Amino acid sequence: MTRKISKSRIINLITLLHIPPTTALSTSPNNTTMSSKLRPLKQILPQTPRHWVGDGFHVHPVFASKAFTEELSPFLMFDYAPPTYFEPGHPRGVGRHPHRGFETVTVAFQGEVEHQDSVGNSDVIKAGDVQWMTAGRGIIHQEYFSKTFAKAGGTLEMCQLWVNLPSKDKMVKPGYQPILERDIPSVELYATSQADDCASKSESVGKVRVIAGSFHGTKGPASTFSPVELWEVILPTPNNVVDLPFPEHYNCIVFVRRGKASIVGENTAHEVGPQSVALMEKKGGILRVRGDEDDSSLLVMGGLPLNEPIAARGPFVMNTWDEIAQASRDYQFGNFGS
Numbered sequence: 001m002t003r004k005i006s007k008s009r010i011i012n013l014i015t016l017l018h019i020p021p022t023t024a025l026s027t028s029p030n031n032t033t034m035s036s037k038l039r040p041l042k043q044i045l046p047q048t049p050r051h052w053v054g055d056g057f058h059v060h061p062v063f064a065s066k067a068f069t070e071e072l073s074p075f076l077m078f079d080y081a082p083p084t085y086f087e088p089g090h091p092r093g094v095g096r097h098p099h100r101g102f103e104t105v106t107v108a109f110q111g112e113v114e115h116q117d118s119v120g121n122s123d124v125i126k127a128g129d130v131q132w133m134t135a136g137r138g139i140i141h142q143e144y145f146s147k148t149f150a151k152a153g154g155t156l157e158m159c160q161l162w163v164n165l166p167s168k169d170k171m172v173k174p175g176y177q178p179i180l181e182r183d184i185p186s187v188e189l190y191a192t193s194q195a196d197d198c199a200s201k202s203e204s205v206g207k208v209r210v211i212a213g214s215f216h217g218t219k220g221p222a223s224t225f226s227p228v229e230l231w232e233v234i235l236p237t238p239n240n241v242v243d244l245p246f247p248e249h250y251n252c253i254v255f256v257r258r259g260k261a262s263i264v265g266e267n268t269a270h271e272v273g274p275q276s277v278a279l280m281e282k283k284g285g286i287l288r289v290r291g292d293e294d295d296s297s298l299l300v301m302g303g304l305p306l307n308e309p310i311a312a313r314g315p316f317v318m319n320t321w322d323e324i325a326q327a328s329r330d331y332q333f334g335n336f337g338s
């Protein structure tokens with residue numbers, strides 16, 4: 001019997017020998033620096049108390065005090081509305097309001113959200129769909145439950161992420177990308193073979209839905225202004241360890257949407273509870289995770305830090321306070337949203 005040396009065994013050997021990452025075996029799906037070192041955990045952000053956004057979205061402000069800091073760049077903010085049942089009634093949500101200088105990314109997990117904006121986009125996003133809206137120089141929109149969903153009642157679960165725009169793109173024309181469930185590619189996940197076995201890679205233990213960026217060469221449909229990764233990682237059964245190559249010089253954030261998961265290190269495993277966040281150190285090219293409960297689901301996100309000042313007030317995110325004041329004036333005088 002030929003005993004094949006698994007790639008993870010080679011990687012373990014390389015780690016032991018302290019060979020610099022640049023010479024280590026690595027997979028580089030998108031031509032970015034990728035070492036085979038495990039990415040260490042920096043900090044766990046616990047679940048935060050909920051608050052209402054409009055009368056429709058009862059959200060956890062997931063990033064808590066880290067929101068709008070360079071530490072999460074290019075991500076700015078993250079609201080997560082866990083599964084909540086709504087009786088049949090009027091469409092709940094948030095009325096007309098402006099945005100400038102960034103993008104809002106809405107993911108519907110259950111229920112339906114309807115969007116209408118000042119540049120003429122009108123759309124319903126359903127479970128599994130993603131709406132990637134570029135506010136750019138200015139947009140006015142409203143976000144409500146869809147009429148059909150409101151009338152029937154049901155469970156709503158969604159999230160909204162704010163992704164910053166590089167300074168040079170803050171005043172771009174507003175844009176809108178409706179990304180349907182069927183347009184989001186899914187990549188099978190296989191358990192990481194441990195050093196003491198030669199586990200076959202025959203059985204999938206989960207999948208990655210690639211919304212933005214790329215995973216093992218599969219590209220997500222979202223078009224972004226700076227390098228951004230956004231993946232939904234689904235781990236149906238517990239106790240499988242999976243390796244997720246993640247560009248080393250990107251910020252990396254793991255949100256446990258459902259179930260429980262652990263961030264696995266060389267000799268450690270840190271459990272991350274439901275609706276908590278693991279902020280990862282900016283080193284190591286492999287994010288190693290393990291589902292700890294049935295039907296665990298994570299959002300893995302990150303990107304190249306913009307390294308630009310962040311001035312954020314209400315619905316505007318610019319680089320300077322003068323630009324924020326200008327945004328307020330432009331909105332008040334109606335020079336917005338066309």
Ligand code: MN
Binds near residue numbers: 097099104141143
């Ligand atoms: Mn909005």
